[in-house]
Ligand SMILES: Nc1ncnc2c1ncn2[C@@H]1O[C@H](COP(=O)(O)OP(=O)(O)OC[C@H]2O[C@@H]([n+]3cccc(C(=O)O)c3)[C@H](O)[C@@H]2O)[C@@H](O)[C@H]1O
Ligand SMILES: Nc1ncnc2c1ncn2[C@@H]1O[C@H](COP(=O)(O)OP(=O)(O)OP(=O)(O)O)[C@@H](O)[C@H]1O
């Protein structure tokens with residue numbers, strides 16, 4: 704791909720979209736991971752001083768604050784940090800306490816992880832509305848295809864500048880934008896629990912996902928895994944359905 708052309712295309716679109724929405728700028732959650740890093744650099748080009756990155760640490764999950772700070776400094780995006788550890792512990796603790804015996808401990812890790820993603824989403828929306836900003840998403844087409852995101856959590860956003868780009872293309876953009884090697888070379892992770900990586904949890908590599916999305920053949924076992932992820936997450940790619948309308 705002609706990376707320079709695509710970067711300019713996204714930056715132009717961000718500017719146009721913001722203007723037609725009547726917004727002043729945009730806000731993004733800064734995790735220190737590749738996707739939010741690329742979005743931060745693009746937002747800085749599109750929104751200048753009205754690009755805001757927000758570090759949202761929850762000290763229950765893995766901490767990558769140093770990387771997020773490095774991104775803020777390197778991209779020169781305005782940034783703030785909002786500590787969500789207590790809010791998470793309080794909110795999630797109340798649910799556990801109230802459900803008591805009915806609380807299913809087997810799924811608690813995943814449920815807690817999704818709760819964290821939605822808490823971050825709520826926080827970003829509060830900041831966005833307060834500043835007349837839009838919430839800028841970081842999802843790419845590889846994640847969207849597999850459904851590897853929390854419904855109404857990290858994909859609860861206003862616009863998604865990377866949605867037509869595969870993970871490998873996001874990495875190309877990162878190189879073009881001068882993202883530090885430390886960020887470029889990290890294994891993609893939601894950082895929602897110790898040792899979590901996207902590829903381990905999904906059971907397939909981004910290389911295989913992206914090969915498939917490019918229309919190339921992948922091993923049968925990978926294709927089976929990918930189709931399962933895609934089908935089971937179909938509901939995440941649509942607005943909530945209701946019963947069909949009756950005539951009278
Ligand atoms: N057929 C259907 N029609 C309508 N709704 C349906 C449904 N099936 C489930 N649902 C609903 O969807 C919920 C399950 O979806 P969801 O809540 O998303 O949860 P789920 O897909 O189980 O988990 C999210 C996955 O994304 C990963 N993640 C999360 C956040 C960030 C990142 C990252 O890469 O940074 C990754 C996380 O590690 C996990 O593997 C169910 O609890 C139910 O409410
Ligand atoms: N600690 C955090 N602080 C602020 N935002 C966060 C934090 N953790 C996750 N997010 C938000 O959730 C998004 C989804 O996470 P995801 O892991 O898919 O992307 P990433 O971390 O940017 O890149 P990578 O997939 O390479 O790890 C992030 O891009 C970011 O906007």
Ligand SMILES: [Mg+2]
Nearest residue numbers: 734736892893
């Ligand atoms: Mg990440």
